[in-house]
Amino acid sequence: MEKRICFITGTRAEYGILAPIMRLVAQESRLQIIATNMHLSPEYGLTYKEIEADGFGIDAKVEMLLSSDTPVGTVKSMGVEAIGLADALDRLRPDVVVILGDRYEVLVAASSALVFGIPTVHLHGGETTLGAYDNAIRHAITQMSALHLTSTEEYRRRIIAMGKDEATVHCIGSPAADTLSGFVPMPKDELERQIGFVLGDRYVVATFHPATLEHGDEERQTKAFLDALDSLPEDVKILLTLPNSDTGGRTVRMLTEEWTAARPEKAKAVASLGAKRYFSAVAGSLAVVGNSSSGLIEAPSLHVPTLDIGSRQAGRARGASVVNAGSSADEIKAGLARVLSPEMQELARTAPNPYYRPGTVRNAARLILDFKV
Secondary structure, X not given: OOOEEEEEEOOHHHHHHHHHHHHHHHOOOEEEEEEEHHHHOHHHOOOHHHHHHXXXXXXXXXXXXXXXXXXXXXXXXXXXXXXXHHHHHHHHXXXXXXXXXXXXXXXXXXXXXXXXXXXXXXXXXXXXXXOOOHHHHHHHHHHHOOEEEEOOHHHHHHHHHOOOOHHXXXXXXXXXXXXXXXXXXXXXXXXXXXXXXXXXXXXXXXXXXXXXXXXXXXXXXXXXXXXXXXXXXXXXXXXXXXXXXXXXXXHHHHHHHHHHHOOOOOEEEEOOOOHHHHHHHXXXXXXXXXXXXXXXXXXXXXXXXXXXEOOOXXXXXXXXXXXXXXXXXXXXXXXXXXHXXXXXXXXXXXXXXXXXXXXHXXXXXXXXXXXXX
């Protein structure tokens, strides 16, 4: 019988990383897709449509997101997801579940598969992000997973130290970094047409998420971030992608949208660019600014420097083209000056990406397909 391999995805970024692997897996197995969380929310761009536009069929849509970003609302959303996943997994009966990362909806997916007795393949385990509760979630998912595909050797060793069988832990690199090694950006005029904003020759790509272990400080940190962006030279424009559905995320989103609306010639905020537009924008930018993992994992492959702000990504491996800054406006301003400096621009052109290994996508698909259940 053809193996049923089910990918569970909840965000735009995670799907963009998984999609090339899904295409290869679909060639030799019965691919199943469960879309949940932000994919099904108008607020976050209804990104399930991107999955369908790529030619994939979605086998189950699991609604879960409540109109609240408080801890109570987040936990209730997780409960709604668990109910929906129970029905979806019972109907689809996959042989293997594949998940990526460390978000709360992925935690629910891993725990649901565990109860059903379905082995889970986990990508990007073993990493450390000290400023977010995602850090604990990631390690919890590791304990519930049967096969582990890590992005660096350090992370492989960490998972083995957590008691997992060495034979089940494979360092393959980052699938996104592998995909980007051959990436051809879309023409800038076409990108500008699609987003409805003229980027010009000098711009930064910015994303700011709440540091979820610092709940209650979102307003101060976001205002400091936006205040620092105001210090950019007049000819530097700003393309912002709005935050994910994290606890405190709506505060960040509201402040970012208000700030952008007051600067229509200077800045543009979008809910979701999709992978091709996002990486095309990054490839032509002066820098990636904020606290998204993409600044550490993917931007170095596009030879663009990153300013990583605050504690959200603290502890994660980073290359020489990544600059760290605290979360105050003055610290961010100093960091901006550094990443925009000619020295850092030149360094980013040659600095290696610690997450890159050739053949990651192909190796990930092979390991998933060959996994004995």
